[in-house]
Amino acid sequence: MTPEATLARFREYMVGPTRFMNLMSCFELGIIDELRKNPGLTAAKLGEAVGAKSDAVEQLLQLLVKEEFLAYDPGSGGYSLDALAAVESADLERVLAMMDLVKVCILRQIFYLTESVRAGTVVGLKELYGFDGTLFEAVAEHRDLRESWGRCMDAGTARVDPWFFENVDIPAGSRVLDLAGNTGLGAILAYRLKESPGLRVTTFDLPEKEEECLRNFREHGLAEQCSFIGGDVFDKVPEGFDVVLVKHFLTLFDKSEVVKILANVHKALNVGGQVNVLVPVFQDDVREFDSRSVDFYPAFFLGCAMGQGGPQKLSTWQACLEESGFEMTKVTVEDPAAIPADSLPLQAVLCATKTA
């Protein structure tokens, strides 16, 4: 890469925050909805419709015209949807949920990335919310974070969990443990999506999740098939299970912690027991197409969510499993061409067995 190309690339980085909020603001102000209903409105009419000065509306629309998201007719001075007109509403909803997450859970917090890396904690949550802890703890107390995070997680889980269950083998009659299974939705999905005869699924998480988890099981008519055990994965994982699921969890921790968790899983399983892990991955050579996680997850986990963690290369996840005593049986990575073009993570399912 020439110095000129490098400097031009720096420019792309510099405009990241303004470009993001300029686009977001056009949706927040209602400009896009207004143009969907009334194509051809001028900046003056749009300003009246959305309660903003037409000068400001005109400024914000330049970027969307440049991107070909909108079209501008110099003759009439009117704006209309261009590329945006062809985007399905379900796709746009998913994109806007993710953009809201970027705004609410990242944009201000990430200012403190360097301090967060030095401290190993999320300094941005402390500075902005007076909160000591992780984003996943903060959502319990702060409604803005909870709503933004929840909306996005629901959309992500709806895509990824069915794909995960397609790629794991759970033999009939298995006793399944959903590690760090929160309030039981993973257990319910395991039961519903696998439809293995005689399956019994147990959610394992901190004791304070028990009440809501059991209520969820009852409401889904699965009080007989699903159960809850309270505890801490860093202390001890319950014994007597054939299959352990570890979804959306290991990426929260640095490698040394990941190995501790997996070693506890290994200790709890009988020989022949399986662990199935769902994690986001980097390609081993990050310059290969398509390492899309790289642009987002390291800064997100370090600066906004945990103060540690993040995706790992596939070889690193495998090494963590092997170091914990497991033997790999299957690795499946999402095909970038098979997930929506706006989606950031490339997930992997790693299946491994306790052989001795």
Next chain:
Amino acid sequence: MTPEATLARFREYMVGPTRFMNLMSCFELGIIDELRKNPGLTAAKLGEAVGAKSDAVEQLLQLLVKEEFLAYDPGSGGYSLDALAAVESADLERVLAMMDLVKVCILRQIFYLTESVRAGTVVGLKELYGFDGTLFEAVAEHRDLRESWGRCMDAGTARVDPWFFENVDIPAGSRVLDLAGNTGLGAILAYRLKESPGLRVTTFDLPEKEEECLRNFREHGLAEQCSFIGGDVFDKVPEGFDVVLVKHFLTLFDKSEVVKILANVHKALNVGGQVNVLVPVFQDDVREFDSRSVDFYPAFFLGCAMGQGGPQKLSTWQACLEESGFEMTKVTVEDPAAIPADSLPLQAVLCATKTA
């Protein structure tokens, strides 16, 4: 553009804030300096050197390797400068000054862009600093903003002002007024760069600038050639000048205000008098190469600096001058190929004459 291409483009927008701070943080932590001194360091060694956990350092470096800014050697686990090695230190210094501006003056404030557009004020300064007013007023009270802003402005002015004076004609013996000339540096530059015999330059700005401005003239040995007049451009512009310079100023205001200012300039000039305006511009068709200002300036002026203003299309700036009574004589736009690849604004010099 296909819906897939549009969704992929949205993804680029979503990763703007994390990508920006990930890169910034590698400089702030001192990782880049360390690799310049000690090529081939592993993440573990880098972590020790910069006081951060090696896991976190490894996470942040993925993006820079993907971008080819850095190289990674899987054999040794060592990192070294790749494309960054060939960037001149003066270029990197300019880039880092701009990145610091993006971080300090924009990243958190821009969260409130939508509210700022609705209010017509910089809501982010109020929310984050308890400050009512513009960025240019806030820098007087807040050192972090002042240092970040000042460093970047000095770099920008050093590039742009000499280019401005190359493109304006100031006849020998002219009496020149530097409108909104702050503390006199523009007047000093006009005197030094034009070297017109018998030139006299007056800075016009708010009365509270007088003391510092006159001190600057004395320190540059120009107390005889340069003077100061206090006042407000929205009230009245001083009479008796042949040439008025308006640099780095009109872009702070919405069009109606721009016309008010220019009308006051027109009123003050004698027939035959000239106005020379320096402003950032959009291309008239923003989809044309190279409308680089579009990604940055609207959101910056609306959300972080003024709550109004921003660059205009060249035809809009011309229309403002003509509406104020001027006749255009010359328009010069910066050649994108002639400015550094990382630079955002494309500036224009508009020269016009009072003909009646």
